Amino acid sequence: MDLCYEALNGSCGKYVRPYGIHVLMLIAMMLTTIVTFIGNLLVIISIGHFKQLHTPTNQLILSLALCDFLLGLFVMPLSAVRSMQDCWYFGDFLCKLHTCIDMTLSTASIxxxxxxxxxxCCAVCSPLTYHYRFGFPTVLLMISISWLIPVVFSYMSTYLELHLHGDRDFYETHVHCVGGCHVFFSHGPAVVTSLFSFYVPGLIIIGIYSRIYMVARNQARSISLQLNQLRRVYPSEGTHCRAQKATITIAIVVGVFLVCWTSFFLCNIMNPFIGYTTPPMLIDALVWFGYVNSTLNPFIYAFMHSWFRKAVRIIVTGEIFKNNSSRKQLYS
Structure with missing residues (x-):
């Protein structure tokens, strides 16, 4: 087996892949990184530039896009080098910093x-009180919490090395090596991290969208009954389409979230209890599946809206540099 550092004792092993697989990995990681970077950058420019988009709702989308943009800018490129080379050539300091930023941005995205x-949920279930509940102060508080808690949690896990608690000797003996930057969690931290970063937020998201679906379905039924009582000749197809569209949107949001992150966090919580026998290459691949969630977020939360498509056309064609372009009407 080749080594990351041939002249150093305790060097990590280096797996040499066939050329074809190497090229496919390079293309896939480059595309994922570029799409994440460009897609989220377009969201940031659109919401930041056009005054019509300066709403509390869009501030949440803007903050999410910023989080995913930073992941594509700072985390994915170094992760790609590590995945391609099976080695970390940037030193222990950058390894900890990269791991901390990775955990922070991935958790903040969730x-x-x-x-x-x-x-x-508030917009659909309580439309009459929505504007009072979700003003800029509320959104600012939600954004602050979404950033601050992941930062503190990731710092404590990485720099205080809480992720090694209980299995430090095993890590030093069997995992740690020169040229490595491994994702490692001992028994307790693996459970806590998985619950904090995935399972609890995931259950909350599923619960919220289940509530949205039930309310939307009841609203559709209520509208249909009112139309029948008024004996108006309106087909129920429109109501059915609205309910169907809500179902599809919910399925996409929840489905992409679960598909991207479930495999990694199942592996993360199980690995310590099966003697850390999960191959590092598998863990690395599952991490990249998680990254894909940040790649797809712009498509789910922005690309589905007509205002974003109009904004992109203005940006790409250069109209954004014209006077008063920030006051263009993107939706009526």
Missing amino acids: FHLVSVSAER
């Missing part, structure tokens, strides 16, 4: 999904 879900 927390933002909870905030967006809560905002949508």
Whole structure:
């Protein structure tokens, strides 16, 4: 087996892949990183530039896009080098910093999904009081919580090395090596981290969107009954389509979230209890599946809206540099 540092004792092993697989990995990681970077940058520019988009709701989307943009800018490139080379050549300091930023942004992205879900629930379930509940102070508080808690949690896990608590000797003997930057959690921290970063937020999101679906379905039925009572000749197809669209949107939001993150966090919580026998390459691949969630977020929360498509056209064609372009009407 090749080594990351041939001249050093205790060097990590380096797996040499076939050329074809190497090229496919490079293309996939480059595309994921570029799409994440560009997609979220377009969201940031759109909401930041056009005054019509300066709403409390869009501030949540803007903060989520910023989180995913930073993940594509600072985390994914170094993770790609590590995945391609099976080695970390940037030193222990950057390893800890990269791990801390990775945990912070990935967790913050998930927390933002909870905030967006809560905002949508209030808009659908309590439309009369929505504008009073979700003003800029409320959104600012939600954004602050979505950033601050992941920062503190990631710092404590990484720099205070709480993720090694209970299994430090095993890590030093069997995992740690020169040229490595491994994702490692001992028994207790693996459970706490998985619950904090995925399972609890995931259950909250599922619960919120289940509530949204039930309310939307009841509203559709109520509208249909009112129309029948008034004996108006309106087909029920429109009501059915609205309910169907709500169902599809909920399925996409929850489905993408679960598909991207479930595998990694199942592996993360199980690995300590099966003797850390999960292959590092599998863990690395599951981490990238989690990253894909940040790649897809712009499509789910912005690309589905007509105002974003109009904003992108203005940005791409250069109209954004014209006078008063920030006052363009993107939706009526």
